[in-house]
Amino acid sequence: MANVELRKRSARLIDVARAAGVSRSTVGNVFSRPDLVRLEVRVRVEEAARALGYAGPDPKGSLLRAGRTNAIGVVVADRLGYYFDDPQMRLFMQGTSAVCDEHHASMSLISGFTAEAGVLGVKRALVDGLILHCLDETAQLIELARNRNLPFVVIDFDVGPATSSIRIDDRGGARMAVEHLAGLGHRRFAILSLITREEYRNDPVRYGPIDRDWRDSAHFAVTRERLLGYADGLAAAGIDINAVPIIQSPFKEEEGGRLGAAMLLDGAPDATAIVAMSATLAIAVLNEARRRRIEVPGNLSVVGFDDVPEAAVSDPPLTTVSQPSMKKGRLAAEMLFEGGPPRSEVLPVELIVRGSTAPPPALTSP
Amino acid sequence: MANVELRKRSARLIDVARAAGVSRSTVGNVFSRPDLVRLEVRVRVEEAARALGYAGPDPKGSLLRAGRTNAIGVVVADRLGYYFDDPQMRLFMQGTSAVCDEHHASMSLISGFTAEAGVLGVKRALVDGLILHCLDETAQLIELARNRNLPFVVIDFDVGPATSSIRIDDRGGARMAVEHLAGLGHRRFAILSLITREEYRNDPVRYGPIDRDWRDSAHFAVTRERLLGYADGLAAAGIDINAVPIIQSPFKEEEGGRLGAAMLLDGAPDATAIVAMSATLAIAVLNEARRRRIEVPGNLSVVGFDDVPEAAVSDPPLTTVSQPSMKKGRLAAEMLFEGGPPRSEVLPVELIVRGSTAPPPALTSP
DNA sequence: CTGTTAGCGCCTTCAG
């Protein structure tokens, strides 16, 4: 704000008080509790205020006094544009928004895309509470938020009983995806995975097949849990996840999904069932399959994770594990506004069966 | 934040100073400019801070001191959810976001849905600048923003030279829509209009055909300008807008667009060319036409306004007047960060010709 | 390097 310095310093309460020949508190009362002030004095003060261009108390002062900002902050480990772009996040924010509206509070969006931005953002956010979208338990932002001594809620993983968190049953959902396919008779699986552990902001991420060690060291909570869930479901069907091809896919741009899908179909040409860790990736698989003239669900079944509007209108419509994103957003905000002791919630997921899954082309038994 | 009072009052700079036996500024330096403090003292202070659970300066204090919040506020005349829902707004926010990211600033979203919320929001927003999305020049929020003595930018209409604003050439765009159709040979037009003047929050809005008086009194800037533009284009083709059916459509939900489209097709059954004030309304017309087995563009041409992703994939793809929403968002934020004198920008629009327009079924001459 | 001081602008007792 280059011109802040140039703008003439605006009048303060005390200037008006002097001009009107009354005390500061009287001026304060005129603005916040006018009924307490005699009409005559009030008019005099109002005139003085108008003459000085004073238009009511500066919120900076009130803030210091009151200690409340009437806003909550939402932090995301990405650019600010993510809030308006990502379908899942948008649903979440719809939920959060609704609660803020009810409380006449505003919402502050804070980017944790670069470490610098995130640290400053969380340290200096003028808010009464924080919602944190991080990627893993080690995120520095959680520690900083704790230091702020404000209520805060961590989204998508559990950080222990001392900290409020909301997550979904990622592991159970992943298991459901595999169980659905196994129940249809599938035995040859392949997994299209989100990123497991690299800091996607800094390091060049390694995409492609990942092995057991790599998998075991996944530290991004969502990815880790979903991998565990797939393993659960596979184990229940008598299949060792170590025998199942896993591709770590780029995921940010559409193009990324296409690449990952291509790697997967190349790397696991005889799979009849693909589980993907996002709906977007799953849709990329559908598209890549169509390009290769592989029939879905005739010759290949695909299950996604999370639900986005496009999943309902893809060709074929996507079978996917759906999570209540909007409810998550609501709940997070409600936890902040309600206060109370830390609380950890795990919301249920739901398998939405649409048209992308069917029995495998020829049933094979173990 | 119910538990704010319960939480134990956290340590302040001065508490740490006392505990460490140094002055406040030394503690301040330890946190903001550690290189200025002797190692020995620094360690002592840090230990005292840790012991007291002090984790760095409280931003409320810094704010009052520094006078800057490192955030800009965006106000919308709707619920907060609008930011994450409306395609046009989302593009705008993408632009704004990018600039905020560059400046390591955060964004505060403020709802002006109810008068109460808007007034409080603008009066108390802890921001260094404001972007205002209002509906008309008379919006109280503009006056309040002016009072804040902060830089602010009004979006979508001009409030005079003393105030920064960014708008698009609504009038010219509307004219282009009609000219395109007239150029194809159309003579029988109908207009599907956005809301003209009622406070949609309070009054029950009157939808349906609107007459000349009603039209002339339109005070929502965008609607008014687009109506003028349609009139311009029609006049250039020798047609009096007063002879053209205009339907004021509900517009918020999808269902609203459908209703408006139905009213329009009922009310102007012999129109060959429809201009709609939004892409969403135009798509509703396409859908309603399909339902009625009216061929587009064979028997009916449709032009929308604004561009949304769905317009490119509708059936048929929509011819529409496109505006640079993202650029608008960028520019608004840039104007705030750059400071400088008030500035009014009018961004150009562009006619995107797709598949929803063609010559009328039978050319008629005047 | 370290400490002192003077506000930043407001609001809420409390006494008159």
Add this chain to the structure above:
DNA sequence: CTGAAGGCGCTAACAG
């Protein structure tokens, strides 16, 4: 109904 005073928490300027 009105006014005086203290403090919310921090930092920049300046003096040592």
